[in-house]
Amino acid sequence: MSSNPDTDEEKDRLFVGALARGLRVLAAFQPGEGALSNQVLAQRTDLPKSTVSRLTYTLTKLGYLSQDHDTGYYRLGLAVLALGSTVLGSYDIRRVASPLMREFALDNTISVSLGMRDGTDIVYLETCRSQARVSVQLTVGSRVPLASTAIGRACYAILSPAERAALAPELAQRYGGDWPAVAARLQASCEHYAQFGYSESFGEFERDVMAVGVALPSPVPGMPVVCLNASGPAFAFNAEAMRKQIAPALMQLARRIVP
């Protein structure tokens, strides 16, 4: 009867399959999309139509989905937004960091972001954009790869050897044949971080975007590490400007956020 893809979970008597299926429906919605039909939801979740109908009915009653009166299509409901903002509100560091980040973005005409590691990704907890236009408009909740971004490399640089060892299989799976080259660049970035106190990603994650990253000192016990990223367009910031001006300012911002 079960349709979980993970056979370990199929045999896991503690796992609540109906809850998992319901969340799978919510997760079927992608950023930037509008409303989805039952059929699309069934396709994306690989669930039977009657199962999807029951789940969408329940989620709509609870406010996690809303149904368009005209088309019958579904979109994520405001109850989901409430949960999302509750997550953000649970990170104390954002209250301290946000005003300082806005000031930094203004003073330096650069975008600055705060993020946290989640597996081989970094998830943005806060982002303050400069007025300059850059290609990637990353927002809170966005995920970027750890291996090719300045913020990700800063996070990786302050992992313990045990944590890096635990992460290696996930990275290897993600990068496949490219992993040796990626690993070499990560190692070089660690050395750079150890020597200079910040990491770099110049045009590697996003073409023509220059970025530096810094880890916040003394993370809260029991919490994953949190890092800062400053990024701007290559036409406005050359490598020297990033190294001589932005990187020191970002390290100073980190010290102001966590004195």
Add this chain to the structure above:
Amino acid sequence: MSSNPDTDEEKDRLFVGALARGLRVLAAFQPGEGALSNQVLAQRTDLPKSTVSRLTYTLTKLGYLSQDHDTGYYRLGLAVLALGSTVLGSYDIRRVASPLMREFALDNTISVSLGMRDGTDIVYLETCRSQARVSVQLTVGSRVPLASTAIGRACYAILSPAERAALAPELAQRYGGDWPAVAARLQASCEHYAQFGYSESFGEFERDVMAVGVALPSPVPGMPVVCLNASGPAFAFNAEAMRKQIAPALMQLARRIVP
């Protein structure tokens, strides 16, 4: 066996109780809180401890909760944040509105917010804060009452008579004995809106905070109405400044967002 509080739902064969219970666990977390124990979750959700254990186990496996290694306490996971930001990303209007709102906040040294009606509340979809300190630090996902806020009154002002009639029982239930007085103020606000094109809330929702609200024209078909709010401290903005300077500028902003 069911522990749903709504007896209609208990008898509703289409309703998926396990999903509802799982979401109830997620909704137990409040903004500004950190991690919660199993016991607190059981208390807040009114579910047996073994039920909560099973649900938190499932939610943790799926990334919707994360468990602190030291204390065993739970906090909302980053998968919830992803859903929250997907909600925001599904509102096209935010992409257009956000840059214009930031510019407005800067130019006028005032906070500006975009919100949508959800029952008798307004939910914030975007907020751009001025540098001036105000008491209420509302963020995306925040709910404010429709009846006592400028943005709420603007939303109410453009509801059809049928929509207002449908909303009246919910408002009556919310305000109880105060409802007649609240209804009178809402009615007066509608008349003000009809005459001037904006609504006011001077020190009514939050002491010493002056606010005006405007509905965006021609809402997207099938979408709830979206409104703007501009608010600042009374020491910086008296009634005349709000009426002569801010309200016209906000109406102009609305026209720039939806030409």
Add this chain to the structure above:
DNA sequence: AACGTAATTCCGCAATGCGGAATTGCTTAA
């Protein structure tokens, strides 16, 4: 009116999720 398709509802079935009891794990006090 007929057809096609999406969506919902039905219904028989048994797996799943329930909750109280039992057990485990941890901290604190004696």
Add this chain to the structure above:
DNA sequence: TTAAGCAATTCCGCATTGCGGAATTACGTT
């Protein structure tokens, strides 16, 4: 070191719940 207290987890018998395929309904198009 031992005992007690409490939170949290796991067990387990039970039957409700949720499943998915079939049937039905709803709607748009021809």
